[in-house]
Amino acid sequence: MLLFRQGDVMGSVAEFDKAIELDSRQKACRSLAKGLSLYYLDRFEEGAEQFRLDVAQNPNDTEESIWCFLCEAQLYGVEEARNRFLEASLLLTVGRDSRPVMRQVYSMFKDGGNPQELVDTFSSSRDGEYFYASLYAGLYHEALGEKEAAKKFIVAACQSSYGQRSDDYMASLAKVHCICRHWSLTQA
Structure with missing residues (x-):
């Protein structure tokens, strides 16, 4: 996360991957932060997957759904991302x-x-x-x-x-x- 804050987005993803390799529970713990890094590397499919994982783990924080939309808008366009967004909201029951x-x-x-x-x-x-x-x-x-x-x-x-x-x-x-x-x- 520190590398991301310093603008080293690629380095941050490498460190997230190392942490996950050492302890697979880190994938769920840091999925929002890793997903944000993936977004800025234009790795939108992986980013959307990370955000969906985080919504499943933390349904009361809406930012993950929004960032998933942002990734999918780059992949599929805004309307299709919105359709997927609605699906995610219904399936994962994003809280208030x-x-x-x-x-x-x-x-x-x-x-x-x-x-x-x-x-x-x-x-x-x-x-x-x-x-x-x-x-x-x-x-x-x-x-x-x-x-x-x-x-x-x-x-x-x-x-x-x-x-x-x-x-x-x-x-x-x-x-x-x-x-x-x-x-x-x-x-x-």
């Missing part, structure tokens, strides 16, 4: 996330929605909620192939005070996203 922002993010990915409205809803909320709304608005645009809109929102997430000061893994992910896409954090 305790975070209001993530409940709305989940709904946007599952049913479609307006990323700008999501960000607007949380623009005056707790800083972490604005960060997550911006990050996932950007990821939603990326799934739709709207690169400039994706960049706008993800850079905004990085520039938020939460994105700049938080030790949250997802704050690191937003920065790694920008590094992988060769986006400057000083431009909106």
